[in-house]
Amino acid sequence: MNTPTRKAMGVAAAIAALSVSLPMAVTAHAEPTTTATVKPPADPQGDCDPLRKELSTTGTTLAQLAPKPVGQVIAAIPSLSTFSSAISGGLNPEVNIVPVLENGPYVVFAPTNDAFAKLDPAQLEALRTDAAALSKLDYYHVFLGLLSPGDVAGQRPTQQGEELKVTGKDGDIKVNDTAKVICGGITAENARIYIIDTVLDPAAPPEPITPTGTSTTATTTTTATTTAPAPEPAPAG
Template sequence: MKTRTSKAIGVAVGAAAIALSVPLAVNAYAEPTTTTNTPVAEIPDPQGPKCDDFKKAVPNWKSLADVPVGKVLSAIPDISSFNAAVSGQLNPAVNIVPVLENGPFVVFAPTNDAFAALPPEQQEMLRTDPAALTKLAYYHVFLGLLGPDDVKGQRPSQEGTEVEVTGSGGDIKVNETTKVVCGGIQAQNARIYIVDKVLDPTEAPAPIGRTTASSTATSATSTTQTLPAEAPAAPAPATSPAPAAEAPIG
């Protein structure tokens, strides 16, 4: 009797041990054996003859790729005058940063030396005439999200008149005479190109792809180019309830 009881107990214990070991084995094999990492897109280097200076002045430039363009403009020391002109610091009635942050936009940002080279009377006009400053600010912006190898071409600026970009990579010019010293700086919904002159909308190139009534009448069979899309109208300057202290140019 004792022998049969001992055998029965032994069988029961063995069965229980087997039953308990099964879930443990399943759990062990359920553990993941590998970890998959999502690749992170590399931020391309900006291009231009003075990009080394830019990188020294803004060592965290790669981290700006996901930062709103207004904060990126304010983070670059060499374009503080342009930042003042577009953010309400130069003239409290003109702040286009909220528009820029609803891009995509290409932004041409003149250096501080470029603003300092403007005639004194023009500098004074930009401080005191909101319409003139708004016109100039929007002429430095056009729709797009283009890197240094793709930015070339002629397009309407946000001011309405055209901007012509030639060249590519580290050798880019705007309206033939203005050089990009460092371009393709990434911001959220924008690409920034630092230029060595303040762009002048009165020197804008003629629109492309447009025909006059006389030329159409005399050459009905001629082929015309597609008209470029009109730039959105620039919003009217906001009126500040209380004027702020004037920021110097340069």
């Protein structure tokens, strides 16, 4: 084969190779990235800077905690160590409700260490030895739902059985008129955590919230019931 023919064949082969490789390169650059579809968790509301500061000392952020199970999130917050112990078997080996919480969705009101410090020492000691009392206390701080600080208010039936009264919204929320939410709406997997400054008492449930409006359906039903004519007496004989 002469030299011009060899050169022509070489050029043809190079062009063919280039035509095959170009679409592959374009396709590779056109593939979408998965990071663009990941949404950051919603920011909690309230005085959350102290929480961020204490997490920073452990090299953790709220965004890193957001996809984790609720038990792990609570355990990662130093100021909630007593509550974490109370729900995980640390305070009383017979009481571990973390597996229940991690099958949420739940709203969890988590008292701080300072909140537990306000309890009578005898009461706290009783929780260490009375599994029923501790379980009752733990479940009174939990109700079903996945509610943000903007819509958590209402009369809420807890997992313990008694109700909670949650009032306010965003950065100004109270529970049972006694506990203030310090930082609320902290994201965990299948849960929202609200840090509170007072331990809630299941033996002192709140008075029902006065309804702000009356249901038309309920009113109509009640009226129909109260104004319905009495049945006619059966004929004699």
